Each structure stands twice: as structure tokens, then as C-alpha cells.
Amino acid sequence: MQALIKAAGAPDYPAEIVLVVSNRPDAPGLAWAQERGVKTLAIDHKAHATREAFEDALQEALEAAGTELVALAGFMRLMTPGFVEIWRDRMVNIHPSLLPSFKGLHTHERALAAGIRITGCTVHFVRTEMDEGPIIAQAAVAVRNGDTPDALAARVLEAEHGLYPLALSLVASGRVRCDGEKIIMDQDIKLSPPLYSPSL
Numbered sequence: 001m002q003a004l005i006k007a008a009g010a011p012d013y014p015a016e017i018v019l020v021v022s023n024r025p026d027a028p029g030l031a032w033a034q035e036r037g038v039k040t041l042a043i044d045h046k047a048h049a050t051r052e053a054f055e056d057a058l059q060e061a062l063e064a065a066g067t068e069l070v071a072l073a074g075f076m077r078l079m080t081p082g083f084v085e086i087w088r089d090r091m092v093n094i095h096p097s098l099l100p101s102f103k104g105l106h107t108h109e110r111a112l113a114a115g116i117r118i119t120g121c122t123v124h125f126v127r128t129e130m131d132e133g134p135i136i137a138q139a140a141v142a143v144r145n146g147d148t149p150d151a152l153a154a155r156v157l158e159a160e161h162g163l164y165p166l167a168l169s170l171v172a173s174g175r176v177r178c179d180g181e182k183i184i185m186d187q188d189i190k191l192s193p194p195l196y197s198p199s200l
Contacts, residue, residue: 001029001073005038007165015172019065021058023077039065045077055083071168072126081128089178091126092171094164096156098122098138103131108149108156117143117197119152121160123167125178134183136176137167142197 001020008017020033025042033040041061048054062070070091084091097107099122102114111119120140127133139159143152170176175186 002032003161003165004071004073004168005033005036014169015069018067019061021061023054023075029074051080052082055080059083059086069172078130079126084126084128087126089125092123092136092168093126094121094123094160095131096121096153096160098140099124099131099135108152112143112147112149112152118195119143119156121156121163123164134178134181136171136183137163139163140195142195
């Protein structure tokens with residue numbers, strides 16, 4: 001969230017952060033955003049009898065703010081199929097692995113246990129299934145000898161802070177769009193060279 005708000009402060013960034021919503025009233029991000037002049041709202045899911053009732057309140061708040069895109073950041077709740085469909089191809093999420101590998105929780109522990117040499121993070125359009133949906137962008141991070149889950153998580157988080165603003169910019173500017181379950185990317189988008197681990 002902080003990375004997105006900071007990026008959106010640039011005059012040429014193609015998206016404006018109109019609202020930060022949390023389902024946890026004590027979330028530190030709310031105060032951080034408020035201090036920077038961003039409108040915030042807490043909608044406690046525990047105060048609603050059903051998931052649908054919570055999402056109705058969330059939808060009302062998003063509409064009132066004039067929201068066009070939803071960027072999930074640390075929002076650890078699965079949305080109902082109805083809500084996902086309302087925001088189909090307009091709701092994005094970031095996950096700390098190279099999807100489709102290591103969906104769900106404890107990604108870094110599982111990545112290290114599997115012995116992979118490269119991991120990373122993924123920004124994708126949200127679908128009903130957890131950590132599913134067309135992939136917009138990915139960043140690769142090399143696994144180091146002696147890595148712990150915390151050390152690896154810190155480097156992946158650093159990559160997330162660069163990747164998420166880029167991916168949201170591409171979606172907001174129309175340079176990346178979704179056609180069914182396939183991503184269509186403008187031809188002028190610069191692609192990275194391969195990452196080798198160990199390096200060549």
C-alpha cells in the first residue's frame with residue numbers, strides 16, 4: 001500500500017489512490033495513509049453477519065469513492081464469487097511467489113523446503129480461487145545459500161515494492177488488459193533479460 005501511494009504521488013502516474021480500506025480497524029496502514037492525505041475507511045468484517053453483508057458495505061464505499069480499480073495489498077480475505085465478478089479484470093492482487101507455484105500462505109518456507117534457486121512475486125487479476133488469475137507482471141529473486149524465510153521474505157518484499165506500482169500503472173494506463181484469461185500487453189513494454197541463479 002505504501003509503495004502504491006508513494007508511486008501515485010508522481011505527476012505522471014496514471015492512477016490516483018482515492019481510498020484505502022481495511023477490514024481491520026487497527027491496521028497501521030490506515031494511519032499511515034491518513035497522515036499523507038489519503039482518504040481511509042475501516043469496515044470491520046466482524047461487525048457483519050455474512051461475507052456478503054461485509055462485501056455490500058465494501059462495494060458501497062468503493063462506489064462512493066468513484067473507484068475504478070481495486071488493488072489488494074495485505075488484504076487477507078477471500079472474496080465471494082459475486083464480488084469478484086463485479087470487479088472482474090479491475091481487481092489486482094500481489095502474491096509473494098512466482099505463481100502458479102506456492103499459492104497460499106508460508107510461501108517462503110515452502111520455497112526453501114523445495115530447494116528452488118529463484119523465487120519472486122506476482123501481480124495478477126483476481127479470480128474466485130485463491131491466488132488464481134491472469135498474470136500481469138512478475139519479479140524474480142534469487143535464493144541465497146543460508147537463506148531463512150525472513151531473509152528471503154525481505155528481499156521478495158523489496159521486489160514487490162517495485163513490481164506492484166509498475167503493474168498497476170500498466171493496467172491503469174491500458175497498456176495491459178485482459179482478454180478472457182489471457183493478458184494482452186502493448187508491444188512497447190520493455191521486457192527484462194533472464195535472471196540466472198547462480199549467475200553466468
